[in-house]
Amino acid sequence: MNFLAQIGRSTLNFLALLGNMSLFFFKILKAFSPPFYTHQFTNQILTIGYFSLPVVAMTSFFTGMVLALQTYTGFVRFSATEAVPTVVVLSIVRELGPVLGALMVCGRVSSSIAAELGTMRVTDQIDAMMMLQTNPFRYLIVPRIFAGIVTLPILILVGDIIGVLGGYLVSIFRLDFNPSLYIDLTYKYLGTMDVVSGLIKAAVFGLCLTLMGAYFGFTASRGAYGVGKSTTKAVVYSSVLVLLTNYILTALFFTG
Amino acid sequence: MNKLTLKNVSKSFGSFKVLDGINLEVTDGESLAIVGPSGTGKSVLLKCILGLIPIDSGEIWIEDKCVISKDHNDSEKYPGFFGMLFQGSALFDSLPIWKNVAFGLIYGQGMDEKTARVLAMETLDKVGLSKKVENLYPFEISGGMQKRASLARALVMKPQMMLFDEPTTGLDPMMLSVINQLIADTIRKEQVTAMTVTHDMSCLSAVAGRIILLYKGKIIWEGSKDAFFTTQDPHITQFRQGAIEGPFSL
Ligand SMILES: Nc1ncnc2c1ncn2[C@@H]1O[C@H](COP(=O)(O)OP(=O)(O)OP(=O)(O)O)[C@@H](O)[C@H]1O
Ligand SMILES: [Mg+2]
Numbered sequence: 001m002n003f004l005a006q007i008g009r010s011t012l013n014f015l016a017l018l019g020n021m022s023l024f025f026f027k028i029l030k031a032f033s034p035p036f037y038t039h040q041f042t043n044q045i046l047t048i049g050y051f052s053l054p055v056v057a058m059t060s061f062f063t064g065m066v067l068a069l070q071t072y073t074g075f076v077r078f079s080a081t082e083a084v085p086t087v088v089v090l091s092i093v094r095e096l097g098p099v100l101g102a103l104m105v106c107g108r109v110s111s112s113i114a115a116e117l118g119t120m121r122v123t124d125q126i127d128a129m130m131m132l133q134t135n136p137f138r139y140l141i142v143p144r145i146f147a148g149i150v151t152l153p154i155l156i157l158v159g160d161i162i163g164v165l166g167g168y169l170v171s172i173f174r175l176d177f178n179p180s181l182y183i184d185l186t187y188k189y190l191g192t193m194d195v196v197s198g199l200i201k202a203a204v205f206g207l208c209l210t211l212m213g214a215y216f217g218f219t220a221s222r223g224a225y226g227v228g229k230s231t232t233k234a235v236v237y238s239s240v241l242v243l244l245t246n247y248i249l250t251a252l253f254f255t256g
Numbered sequence: 257m258n259k260l261t262l263k264n265v266s267k268s269f270g271s272f273k274v275l276d277g278i279n280l281e282v283t284d285g286e287s288l289a290i291v292g293p294s295g296t297g298k299s300v301l302l303k304c305i306l307g308l309i310p311i312d313s314g315e316i317w318i319e320d321k322c323v324i325s326k327d328h329n330d331s332e333k334y335p336g337f338f339g340m341l342f343q344g345s346a347l348f349d350s351l352p353i354w355k356n357v358a359f360g361l362i363y364g365q366g367m368d369e370k371t372a373r374v375l376a377m378e379t380l381d382k383v384g385l386s387k388k389v390e391n392l393y394p395f396e397i398s399g400g401m402q403k404r405a406s407l408a409r410a411l412v413m414k415p416q417m418m419l420f421d422e423p424t425t426g427l428d429p430m431m432l433s434v435i436n437q438l439i440a441d442t443i444r445k446e447q448v449t450a451m452t453v454t455h456d457m458s459c460l461s462a463v464a465g466r467i468i469l470l471y472k473g474k475i476i477w478e479g480s481k482d483a484f485f486t487t488q489d490p491h492i493t494q495f496r497q498g499a500i501e502g503p504f505s506l
Contacts, residue, residue, distance in 0.1 A: 035366060124346035127308045128406075132413065133335040133364030 024215050028145060031137035040143040048109050048144065048210070049151025053158065055108055056101045060159035063096050064088060064166025072175050084177075085185035088167035093190070093198045097160045099246050102152065102205035106238040110213035113144055114234035117217025118227035126218070141214045145207060152206030153199040160198065197253040204249060205242050212238035257319055259284045259417055259449045260305065265314035266473075267297070267304055274300050276473035277314070282417075287443045287450045289464035289481075291495060293504055296470050298453045299343055302419045305451075306338055307331030335364070339415030343422050343453075345406040347394035354380070354390040357409045364413075379408040384434050399426045404435065411442060418442065420452040424459045436462035457496070460484070469495065471504065 071087045117140060120126050129136045164186060171177040216234040220226045262280040266273065274297040282288050290298050303309040305316060307329050316324040318337060323330045347356050357376035361367040367375075377390065383404040389397055397405070403426055410418065423439060424432050440462050443450045452463050460467065460481065467484045469477040469491060477489055484492060494502030 035363075037363065120348075124342045124344055125348055127303070127306075128340070128342055128346040128348070128409075129359075130308070131306065131338065131340045132360030132409070134360065139363060 020219075021211075021215055024218070025211065027137050028141055028211075028214075031135055031142050033138070035138070037139055037143060040139060041146060044143045044147035045151055047112075048105075048147045049155060052105050052108055052151075052155055055104045056155045056159045057162045059100050059104050060092065060097055060163035061166040063100055064092055064163035064168075065170045067091055067096070067163075068167040068170040068175065072171070081175075082185060084171060084175075085167070085182050086189045088171075089164050089186045089190055090194060092163040092167070093160045093195050095198070095246075095250070097163055098156050098198045098201040098205060099242065101156050101159045102202065102209065102242045103239055105152065105155070105205075106209045106212075106235055106242060109148070110209045110234040110238040111231050113210060113213030114217040114220070114231045115227060117141075117214060118220030118230045121218060121220045122223050122227060136218075141218070144214060145210045148206035148210030149203050150206070152202040156202035157195075157199060160195065193253070197249075200253075201246060201249050204245055208241045208245060209238040212241060257284070258282060258317070259286070259319065260451075261315075261317040262305070263315040263317070265301075265304060265316060266312050267300060267309065268312055273473055275304065275311075278473075278475060280468070280475070282449060282451065285443075285447050285449055287440075287452070287463055287465040289460055289467045290451060290453045290470055291455065291460070291467060292470035293495075297473050298470055299421055301470070302340065302421055302451065302453065305419065306340060336413060337416050339410035339413055339418045341403075341407050341410050341418070341420045341423055343425075345394070345399075345402040347402055347406055347409070349394045352391050352393055353385070353397070353405050356394065356405060357412055359409065360413045375412055376408070379412040380405070382411070383408045383438060384431060400428065400431060403427065404431070407435065407438075414446070415448065417449040417451070420450065420454070422453055422455070424454060424456050432456070432458060433462075439463050 067088045068084060071084050072081060075081050075083055075087075117126070120140075126136045126140075129139065168179075168182055168186070171182050172179050213234045216230040216237070220230040258281045260280075260282040262278050265275055265278045265280075267275040278301065290301070292298055300309060304311050304324075307316075307324050310329065311324060311326060313326055315322050318334055321330075323334065347353075348359065351359065354373055354376050355362075357380055358367075358369070358372035361372035361375060362369055377387070380390065385401060385404055385408065389401060389405070394402055394405070403423065407420075407423060420439065424435055427435060436459050439450070439452070439459075442448050443463070450463070452459070454460060454463075464481045464484075466478070466480055468475050471491065477487075477491055479487065485496070487493070490503050493499070494504055
């Protein structure tokens, strides 16, 4: 009985959380209106996009290298090593680039948004902003969400290129591929939609991870302890949300 | 007409009743002071009035309109009516002091940065902050200076009603007199209605018109400033003298 009550309570809490998040999202949509704080936008594009570049680049690079080695290990057993470049590029642009990149950005960006907004919340700075006739959704959150949606696809595109480069380098120097043949094979079966679907995913992930950071930061309470908890929640929820939406989007884009 | 009216306002956090049926009327141009021991809900009361904390029951009226109740909160329809000095200063730590003060002018009212900066500098001068601090960040100045910057940030918006949450804690005795005088002048010369939470007797005598004593979520004493300093009410005498023995349980 106790166990059932526990499940019931957790379910209700979860539904309440979803409800609150939807309300929160609705308020953000309402705040996507003038005045636009351009200075805030450029600031956030720098902090969320530009400064995430090293992390995303490194993730993609190593992923590409590992992919080349692993697919080679498999394909060499039935003499299909010619498929390695195709598998590497498709895996990277369709799946691993966006997902692993976004997960890394979750750790970097969701947490910092949650910590920053959470600290502002518990020290009354957000309340103070409202008293100064400035909508905190418009000033603090909209620029971050917008920057997430805009910069993630760019980040991931750069990551894709670096990932393919990683696979290329390993294939040439370790697996003795012919360089021009590798590049030809990389392009041969790559369609526009492969890249575009990955970039659409990236934009959605950008929305998810900035939204989670903003929500948990904005709703922080109880001082430093609360900010710490919010930060953790932001990372956990944004990562799970990235994986969840990734499945949904993959299923949508899946053509067989 | 009253500037502000509270009708039976209550607020609980969980099972802890912080405000318990507060009734309060503040007339235009009046300076009301709120005193009371730590943790009796003075800051919560101010935040409820501003619409920053939802209330559980009762109504809050601005002039002749019911602005806040359990089911609605129209405080956004009164931009610039209230100014607030937060207890913890609440300066934006990513912005330099001058931009903190000019924030509402620039981002709230759409004033251009140059004009806003001039106004901000004038107001900073009024609260006794020299030109040295304008480009510093909040964490680079002392707590007392933060308080004054925060005061400047609220005053520069020229609100109709100012709420001060402990404006003088953390100030040295000279600055205390300056700020008390400044608040008193603001109320008198610019005809701002004010509510001031304070524990400080010098602040009370400089600023207050009427005084209420809040204890355990209720208003347990109310009277003029003169009455406050002469009454033999055991709560007030204990509060005035800072005595350990008395009706307040510590
Ligand atoms: N967000 C909150 N959640 C739970 N309890 C709260 C919250 N805010 C305030 N309280 C409680 O409400 C009570 C009143 O707090 P408040 O800050 O109004 O006190 P105060 O009268 O301003 O005291 P002080 O003079 O020390 O500033 C406190 O006991 C506090 O524990
Ligand atoms: Mg207080």
